[in-house]
Amino acid sequence: MSTLEDELHRLMGEETARLRAAPDLVDRVVRSTRRRHRTKRIGFTALVAAAAFAAAAVPAYLVLGPDSVAVPEPAVSGPAPASETSRPEATDEAAPEPPAIDDTIPAPSPTRDLGDLGDGKAFKSLRVGYLPKRLQWSHWSLDFGDKYTTSWNYDGDSNGFYCVQIYVHEGQAVQEVDERVQGYRDEGEGAEVAVGDRTGYLVRQGVGEDGGDGTPTLVLSVGEGRRVEVMFSPDYAKDLGGAEAVDRELKKIGENLTAAD
Amino acid sequence: MNAAEDDGFAAFVAARATSLLRVAYLSCGDEGEAEDLLQTALERAYRNWDRVRYDNPEPYVRRIIVNAAINRARRRAILRMIPMHTPPEPSARETDVDLRHVLMETLRALPPRQRAVVVLRYWEDLSETQTAEVLGCSTGTVKSQASKALAKLRAAIGGESAEGVIRNVHA
Numbered sequence: 026m027s028t029l030e031d032e033l034h035r036l037m038g039e040e041t042a043r044l045r046a047a048p049d050l051v052d053r054v055v056r057s058t059r060r061r062h063r064t065k066r067i068g069f070t071a072l073v074a075a076a077a078f079a080a081a082a083v084p085a086y087l088v089l090g091p092d093s094v095a096v097p098e099p100a101v102s103g104p105a106p107a108s109e110t111s112r113p114e115a116t117d118e119a120a121p122e123p124p125a126i127d128d129t130i131p132a133p134s135p136t137r138d139l140g141d142l143g144d145g146k147a148f149k150s151l152r153v154g155y156l157p158k159r160l161q162w163s164h165w166s167l168d169f170g171d172k173y174t175t176s177w178n179y180d181g182d183s184n185g186f187y188c189v190q191i192y193v194h195e196g197q198a199v200q201e202v203d204e205r206v207q208g209y210r211d212e213g214e215g216a217e218v219a220v221g222d223r224t225g226y227l228v229r230q231g232v233g234e235d236g237g238d239g240t241p242t243l244v245l246s247v248g249e250g251r252r253v254e255v256m257f258s259p260d261y262a263k264d265l266g267g268a269e270a271v272d273r274e275l276k277k278i279g280e281n282l283t284a285a286d
Numbered sequence: 287m288n289a290a291e292d293d294g295f296a297a298f299v300a301a302r303a304t305s306l307l308r309v310a311y312l313s314c315g316d317e318g319e320a321e322d323l324l325q326t327a328l329e330r331a332y333r334n335w336d337r338v339r340y341d342n343p344e345p346y347v348r349r350i351i352v353n354a355a356i357n358r359a360r361r362r363a364i365l366r367m368i369p370m371h372t373p374p375e376p377s378a379r380e381t382d383v384d385l386r387h388v389l390m391e392t393l394r395a396l397p398p399r400q401r402a403v404v405v406l407r408y409w410e411d412l413s414e415t416q417t418a419e420v421l422g423c424s425t426g427t428v429k430s431q432a433s434k435a436l437a438k439l440r441a442a443i444g445g446e447s448a449e450g451v452i453r454n455v456h457a
Contacts, residue, residue, distance in 0.1 A: 027438060030421060033408045036386045037393075041311055046303030047321065051296050054328045167336070169288070230334075 139175060141164035147285045148175050151193050151253065154281030157265070157274050160188055172198040188261035189278070192254040202252045206244050218272075220245055222278040227272055230256070241268075243275040245282065253282055295335050299328060302344050309348055312405040313355035315394035323358075326350045348410070351421045352402045356421075359398035391440035399423075400435040407432055 047053065139148050145162025146153045159269045161181035167174050172194045176187035206226045209215045215228025224246050229239030241257045255278050262271045303324065310320035310327075327350035331338050338346050393401055399421065406417040407428070414425045414432075421428070 029436060030408050032385075033389065033404065034411075036389050037405070037409045039386055040390055041308035044304065044307050044311055044317070044320075046299070046307045046324070050303050050325065050328070051299045053297070053325060054332050055292075058332050059326070138351065158341050169336075190447055201333070 057279065059279070107134040137168040139168050139173060142166065142175060145175055145177060148197075149173055149193065150285055151191070152283045153191065154283060155277055156189060159277075163187060169198075171196040178221070186260065187256075187258050188264075190258075191254045191278075192256070194254065195250060195254040198248060199252050202244060202254060218276065220276050223247060223279065225276075225279055227275065241271045241275060243279050245279045247282065247284075253279070255279060290326070291335050291339065294339050295332055298331075298339075298343055302347075303328070306344070306347055306351060309405060309410060310351045310355065312409055313352050313402055314358070315390075315401075318450055319355075319358070323351050323354055326354065345420070352406065352420055353422070356398040356402055388442055389439060392439050396435055396438060400431045400438075403431040404435045404439075 142148050142162055145164075145166075146156070148166065149168075156177055159179060160177040161179070163176045163178045164181060165176055165187075171191055174190060174192040176190035178186060178188045192202075206215075206228070209226070209228045209230075215226055218225045218227045220243070226244045228242050228244070230242045240259060241262050242254045245253045245255070247253050255275055257265070257271060257275065265271050265274060306327070307320055307324050310323040311317060314320055314323060327347045330350055331343055332348050335343075393404060394403065402421060403417060406412045407414070414422065416429045417428045417439055418425045
């Protein structure tokens with residue numbers, strides 16, 4: 026690196042050295058997200074406690090992150106006391122109780138999978154009538170109760186990358202996905218589509234604000250209390266050869282979704 | 287999101303939020319906006335944590351931050367013509383603080399994508415390939431944008447003798 030680049034790095038370091046992430050950032054992010062979809066308060070106290078607990082994991086994370094970049098200052102100086110993480114004025118929700126000193130973080134409940142799905146084309150309430158050629162069920166699935174998912178890829182390897190993934194959102198989870206779609210709508214990302222006699226929303230999720238690939242996604246309303254989210258991995262989308270083909274395949278999958286029950 | 291995922295998200299934020307805030311600040315040039323960019327990016331990551339967590343989430347969040355900063359700057363530019371910053375007179379830079387001021391002002395005045403390239407290449411130390419991945423462009427674009435940005439930064443701190451100016455500051 027030449028002198029100018031070295032100097033740039035040093036000066037940017039000096040310029041940003043005073044900056045520290047707010048100690049209640051996790052709190053803010055979680056509140057902001059949950060305020061929108063109004064999920065239960067259960068688990069929040071554990072998360073605040075986890076934020077404190079997480080500070081101890083900072084060095085490990087810094088070491089373990091494969092793409093972590095060294096920074097001139099430690100990331101966060103220490104855990105925020107629970108009292109500092111409460112911002113009751115920032116929300117209309119009741120402030121969570123700070124964890125008592127002898128609170129123990131509840132053990133996470135194991136996430137269930139959907140079992141052996143055979144070819145994977147029927148899972149819980151959904152039947153997938155069409156998938157592009159060459160795809161096999163990945164032998165991977167997750168069941169969170171009000172949302173569940175499985176995927177398909179080229180080799181059927183549960184540790185492999187997904188090509189197509191489908192989430193079904195029901196109950197409380199519907200509100201989350203609806204609000205997410207509304208967010209895209211508000212930002213002018215994606216478009217309403219008609220898929221057979223259903224309405225849907227086509228969008229590149231996640232990234233792509235400046236030309237990044239993102240995840241081509243079709244969110245489809247399949248009744249008042251159910252949404253289906255069909256996603257193509259960015260790599261698979263490239264394999265399909267262009268946005269038109271991607272959208273066509275997403276819609277075709279959507280058109281052929283039926284109730285399994 | 288279950289408790290284990292919450293723990294993972296909290297650990298990630300505790301470990302990397304300050305670093306990401308600095309990226310956000312350098313990308314947009316404004317502290318308040320940087321905090322907003324970071325929070326927005328983390329909200330997206332949190333909503334998608336069950337997918338994001340399987341990979342290293344930091345590049346995912348960084349990518350959102352940098353691209354959102356570019357997008358916002360472009361939207362602002364469409365809405366109103368931003369007066370270009372005029373680099374201070376080159377002769378006045380006798381101290382390190384002056385030099386930093388000049389470079390930061392010039393950095394802020396760069397077109398959004400050029401600024402992002404500088405931040406990713408020379409602050410985050412990403413390779414040209416990694417930078418191209420973040421920005422969703424070719425490595426050729428990264429090279430040309432970096433070259434243009436460095437030329438402007440050199441010019442701002444004294445034309446062709448930029449390295450000499452830097453050496454003199456430290457002399």
